[in-house]
Amino acid sequence: MSGLEELQGPAHAAHPVQADAVLGVALMKPLVLICSQDVEFYLFLSHILEVDGFASQPAGGAKEALSLTDEREFQAVVLDCGPARITGSAICARLKQEPRTGGLPVIALIAPGAESQHLDLLKAGIDESFVRPIAPAKLLDCLRTKLALTKRGSNGVENGGWLSCGDLEMRVDAHRVRGNGHDIHLGPIEFNMLRHFLEAPGKVFSRDDLIAAAWPNNIHIGPRTVDVHISRIRKALKTASPGSVIRTVRSAGYSLDRPDG
Incomplete structure (x- = not known):
């Protein structure tokens, strides 16, 4: 069983970050798709996002990511690009080619030793990339900037209001x-x-x-x-x-x- 399958199976269901909980809060929070095969990475990142007011959902690859975007309205995508994985740029390219996901900000988190992926990610249309470890605040600031969640509206209403x-x-x-x-x-x-x-x-x-x-x-x-x-x-x-x-x-x-x- 793969790490992602474990995450989606009974073990994941028993964890506080549950799929049905994600469904329940997604209507109220910006929803981020996390593409990763690493269970611990997803749980760590989803916790950081949740604390800062985001919801998240995992996907293991491009096919699953596109399938999920048929069912849910995501606002951004975070790619886990490890040294043994060469699929980060492929997932990004697939997402950018699809009309329904082409406008989504895609952020890559590149593992140490995998810095050579930068060029391929840029060619695939990545919006932002960071080499891990990265301070959580830096990633959250990037997400908020990409989603324009800190901008004051010209009609004088703060984003905290309506x-x-x-x-x-x-x-x-x-x-x-x-x-x-x-x-x-x-x-x-x-x-x-x-x-x-x-x-x-x-x-x-x-x-x-x-x-x-x-x-x-x-x-x-x-x-x-x-x-x-x-x-x-x-x-x-x-x-x-x-x-x-x-x-x-x-x-x-x-x-x-x-x-x-």
Whole structure:
């Protein structure tokens, strides 16, 4: 039995960091996918993340990671790159090639002696990499920076509170969106785009503005991809918050209408 299988089996079920517990808190906390075959590494890292307000879930490889992203809305990925493993860059490349995961920040933690993996990881599109041991605070700061969890919104609302426009509300630190009091579930790209709108309701944003706000700088995104994600946001808002309208401004971009018109 592999280390990951042990983690997902009865031994893992008896541990405080349980899969069902992860499911229960993921709606309230930013969810991080940890790709590792090392049980102790996952348990150590998941504890650090949990203490700082994140939730986590393990995956053993690219196939399992992609399968999990079909079921869950992850906000970031941490790769365990050990000296005997050459799959870190392969996992990163697979994630970056998929539309549903291409915008996720991917952070590599490289074991001592495996520094030669840096170049392959960069070619695969890694967002950040560190050689272990790394101070937990440094990793947490990196995650918060990549997810923009420390930024003050232009409408004057701290991330510890709610961004709002009419009956549409967003709590950034909990990665939570509500409309008329009902939870609205969005992927990380849609969440970042909607946050940009909520920070300046009524302002018209070009497609380039939205690309800069929602995707990492090292990813090329075409303008029409923005239209696809706008359509998804509109669909999500239609039922829970029908009064929240993202208006198309011809030849200019999009704007979140203020409820007062």
